Amino acid sequence: MFRRNETRPVNAGGVVIGGGSPVTVQSMTNTDTRDAAATVRQILELEYAGCEIIRVAVPDSEAAEAVREIKKKIHIPLVCDIHFDYRLAIKCVESGADKIRINPGNIGPFENTLAVTKKCKAAGVPIRIGVNSGSVEKKLLEKYGGPTSQALFESAAGHVKLLEDADFRDIVISIKASDVNTSLEAYRLTAERFDYPLHVGITEAGTVRGGTIKSCVGLGAILSLGIGDTIRVSLTGDPVEEVRVAKDVLRALSLGGRKMVDFTSCPTCGRTEVDLITVAGTVEEGLEKMEREGVFKRPVKVAVMGCAVNGPGEAREADIGLAGGKGCFLIFENGEIVEKIDEDGAAEKFLACVRNKFTR
Numbered sequence: 001m002f003r004r005n006e007t008r009p010v011n012a013g014g015v016v017i018g019g020g021s022p023v024t025v026q027s028m029t030n031t032d033t034r035d036a037a038a039t040v041r042q043i044l045e046l047e048y049a050g051c052e053i054i055r056v057a058v059p060d061s062e063a064a065e066a067v068r069e070i071k072k073k074i075h076i077p078l079v080c081d082i083h084f085d086y087r088l089a090i091k092c093v094e095s096g097a098d099k100i101r102i103n104p105g106n107i108g109p110f111e112n113t114l115a116v117t118k119k120c121k122a123a124g125v126p127i128r129i130g131v132n133s134g135s136v137e138k139k140l141l142e143k144y145g146g147p148t149s150q151a152l153f154e155s156a157a158g159h160v161k162l163l164e165d166a167d168f169r170d171i172v173i174s175i176k177a178s179d180v181n182t183s184l185e186a187y188r189l190t191a192e193r194f195d196y197p198l199h200v201g202i203t204e205a206g207t208v209r210g211g212t213i214k215s216c217v218g219l220g221a222i223l224s225l226g227i228g229d230t231i232r233v234s235l236t237g238d239p240v241e242e243v244r245v246a247k248d249v250l251r252a253l254s255l256g257g258r259k260m261v262d263f264t265s266c267p268t269c270g271r272t273e274v275d276l277i278t279v280a281g282t283v284e285e286g287l288e289k290m291e292r293e294g295v296f297k298r299p300v301k302v303a304v305m306g307c308a309v310n311g312p313g314e315a316r317e318a319d320i321g322l323a324g325g326k327g328c329f330l331i332f333e334n335g336e337i338v339e340k341i342d343e344d345g346a347a348e349k350f351l352a353c354v355r356n357k358f359t360r
Contacts (some may be wrong), residue, residue: 012079118285211233302320
């Protein structure tokens with residue numbers, strides 16, 4: 001087991017980032033923040049999926065004002081994402097934001113940064129310095145010939161100095177690139193230099209399929225170095241998928257909550273005589289729902305298999321298993337066949353068995 005880097009704790013709306021606290025999962029809404037009702041609906045969906053900190057874009061004063069209404073109806077810390085206009089950051093703090101994300105390099109002169117830090121310090125609101133490979137300062141791009149890991153690190157270091165010069169140290173840092181190796185090296189350099197907690201992610205990772213692969217590789221590599229206090233998976237799609245992937249990454253590294261369901265299913269082959277892909281998908285979705293509801297009495301191993309070669313063996317090894325035959329399935333419990341069921345409605349009947357046997 002790797003050892004996590006020691007970082008100072010930062011409190012964002014009651015959730016502690018760093019200081020040895022569990023790695024938290026973040027996401028960002030893709031609704032129009034000015035539409036408070038739609039934004040709240042999406043945040044509540046994300047909460048249900050396991051999101052622990054949520055960020056919203058604040059492009060104008062109307063969005064900053066909507067933060068006040070949004071904050072009243074959600075249950076997790078709210079981060080406001082600010083660019084260009086420092087006054088929006090101040091207004092968001094007044095509207096109840098739990099954390100502000102800024103890039104000091106794009107909100108104008110030092111006086112603007114100073115005004116934001118004074119407001120945040122008085123309200124006890126932390127600031128995340130967010131450096132992305134797509135918005136590195138021109139002078140650093142020229143110096144390093146592009147958005148290299150060193151350029152990202154130097155950008156972050158310069159922004160940290162701006163906040164420290166304003167006597168502000170309630171800081172979280174992120175330094176994201178869309179390239180895994182660049183991100184890995186940039187985070188390593190930053191972790192060596194600072195003890196501020198790090199928000200880790202691979203920016204603009206891609207669609208749900210490609211972005212999941214890139215994010216899992218990148219986050220896994222960075223977290224395995226002991227680096228990272230909060231994470232966000234960036235996907236082009238439903239942000240609920242971001243949360244699911246992030247939770248699975250943490251569980252795979254034993255950094256998140258214990259997964260109550262160990263689900264196994266076979267890849268199918270020419271011997272399969274049932275629609276296993278549909279059945280397995282329905283079962284997995286149902287198990288995830290039960291797990292989110294917190295109804296399992298203990299960890300459960302579940303197998304859904306497609307043919308007579310490995311199916312019965314895998315199903316017998318599980319606490320409860322489903323093994324396909326010709327247009328039918330056998331249900332196994334603790335290694336014993338307990339029932340033969342038709343393919344029609346098999347997933348629903350199997351989930352009912354799981355709920356009856358293994359939940360409260």
